[in-house]
Amino acid sequence: MTDVADPEAAMTAAPATGHETPAHPPTTTGMSHNKVAMWLFLGSECLLFGALISVYMFAKSRLPAGEIGPNDVFDIPFTSVSSFVLLMSSLTMVLALSALTRGEERGFRIWIVATALLGGTFIAGQVYEFTVFYNLGLGYTTNIFGSAFYTLTGFHGAHVTIGIVMLMSALVASLRGRLSPRNAETVELIGLYWHFVDIVWILIFTIIYLFPQ
């Protein structure tokens, strides 16, 4: 049902938000609400991490000489490996989604578990790294570098953890038979988030670890 001022226009007007086909209400952009919202959210997250990274750079540059700093604690080979692990999880995420869209339930479950496990490995690595740094004498309150480093990487770690929770929820949904190629978009959105978190880590790794001075 559409209310039209003059019939001619009705012929040319694009069908958009009508409630006449509510099973999949068409949207003006053609993208689902959820997808638009996820992109917007990630746009906002860019500024969150942008600000955190800037704060880190700023804080590190003001670390008084002689205090424990990046060069005293960073273990580049170790973090390279855990970064690689996280990077691979983006690959498995892609595989999970493509399995789901092709209707391969088993494949989807395997890849989604793999993704979560890789993410979990990364988090475990982070916990290990934090412990080592702490034992080397770098606590959260030790100095300005400590505060900034743990805050930045902690925020990132929290994001990965939330991602893992979402992956596990998708797994549970699939086990309960609630996921099908038709609602693959849900998984696609989790994937978007996951890739975003990975990309942020690449930035953090490059800026914070590889160029410590």
Add this chain to the structure above:
Amino acid sequence: MTTTSEPPLQLTAGEQLVRPSTSLGVFSRPRGDTGWKSWLFTVDHKRIGIMYGAAALLFLVIGGIEALLIRLQLAVPGGNVLSEDAYNQVFTMHGVTMVFLVIMPMAAAFANYLLPLQIGARDVAFPRLNAFSLWAFLAGGIFLNTSWFLGGAPDGGWFGYAPNSGLVYSPSNGMDFYALGLQIAGIASLVSAINLITTVLNMRTPGMTLFRMPVLTWMLLVVQFLLLFAIPVITVALFLLSFDRLFDANFFNVAAGADPLLWQHLFWIFGHPEVYILILPAFGIMSEVIPVFSRKPIFGYPFMVFSGIAIGFMGWGVWAHHMFTSGMGPVSVAAFSLSTMFIAVPTGVKILNWLATMWGGRIRLTTAMLYSVGAVAMFTIGGLSGVTHAIAPADTQQTDTYYIVAHFHYVIFGGSLMGMLSGIYFWWPKMFGHKLDEKLGKIGFWVLLIGFNLTFGPMHILGLQGMSRRIHSYAADSGFNLWNMFATVGSFVIAVGVLLFFWNIGVSRRRARGAPPVGPDPWDARGLEWMTASPTPTHNFDRDITVTRQDEFWHRKWRIGEDGKVTRIARSEDVAHDGSATDVHLPSPSYWPVVVALGLPLVAYGLIYNLWLTGLGALVILGGLYGWVFEPPDDPEAHAHDDHHDADPSDDSGNGASGGGTSTNGEGGPDSGDGTRQLTGAGVAGGPSAQATEEQS
């Protein structure tokens, strides 16, 4: 957030309902159109908008009382109404309240109520997230204000400069409340920004292209983008401050090498976009009101839109004009001085466009129009003083004096608040089905305008004489006595103006009972929101509207002839929908937004007092989110409005006069009962098609 992507279940008349009864085992979903529960659990954008507005007005009273206390303290030299400590708390909370708990939620009220209507949509994209935004904002605001009773309110100024706001210089819990309370309000704004942008991008009615959208919708869209990108920056700043205060981090610990400029940069990167977040909604409102009461289309629509977008972009490049005297270096000062002068250009474009809209128009000086014209005038004064402190050497004299206080009150009070008051008078009949009294409104306007200028005009002089802002008292021989007395008297005149406004609400409500309904379009207006009954029926429009040009509704009422003569071609009542449709799919109320929002202040209190409480709050939030995710967005059993093509047209006489806060749609009563009966009856039936729908969930 992602597992609810399932589209709403469609129920069509006669078809059997095939969904199992409850969404989450033991809980049934909230139902009903009246009573407090129907407000607490509503997901209707109009009710949410009205509640945003009511909360903002409540906080306006609180913030106003704080303002009167400040003025009482400063009325005469050596004032002793407030102690130094109390004075710090009062001016800080005044600023925080007015910015974050009055102007921003008032803008959210208009955005929620009007934005979906202006683009011809049913609701916002995520109705439950919308409810969550409201309750989170309210939770944050109440949380902040409880600090008064818990050892002292924030006392570091509304911009909370660290390290001054750190534990050393601000040892009470006040600044913790500030950091955490604003964090909660920030979550609300961010969620709402995502929601509303999605709504505008995705839910426009057929033919409503971006450049046919009303200017208000445009300005609100720009504001949501500003929020989307500005909130995360203040989020980081507030986290750092909290971590410093609660966990002994070193971000602002100067002894550990920290630089006090860090906070200033973060705060103002958020803060300057924030001032546009405060003013652009009012600009949008004025751009709706002025054309209607000048009986002309808005002059230079594209200029209006593009200047708004330009402000949205340029607003990111001027933040350091708040830091001219911070010692950041001559190059920065020069650059930000220039960019600040440039940003006055798109602002000026808007002022000229409003003037041009009025020029040659047949002006009706209603209260709404008076407030809009007043806002243009007052904002112009504030914009001009803004340009004077864009000039860095001059600003060195002005900064941190009452001259700055004058500036931002002219733009925020004179511009934003007056603009929003204009909007309240303008859309009141749409929201409640009756107009506010015009005579009282006009008296109120003049009282407010005079009081406003009495209060803030003299502050220009005081500032240039050298009176610092935020001083607790001044000596009798400083030469400040006269103008301070003026300002204090003026502030009480403002208070009278505000009281007149509230009185007007009461009087008009009482008078509206039994009076004839105002009809859909009492002002002969232009936007789609006027194309449906007043108060707006729960389902907004009876049918989708196909838009063929800007100001579609107006063009359906009026025709412009070859000779430029405008003739009426249809009555508003005939063009507008009467609100009698009963086949519109409505989102269902939900408990979960309230639950999740309630968890937030628990977490915050816990961080201050006891981490166990934080754990509890986190559990509440998690539980709420869990319930939320597994609750289908729609409750098939509760749909009173679905599936009736047999509406009784005589029903919609109920629309007009009902008035007041509890406006419901016209077709309540027998219809809804009918619907529920039919649907629940069918629900028991189950049958073969049961599996089919089950699968979809």
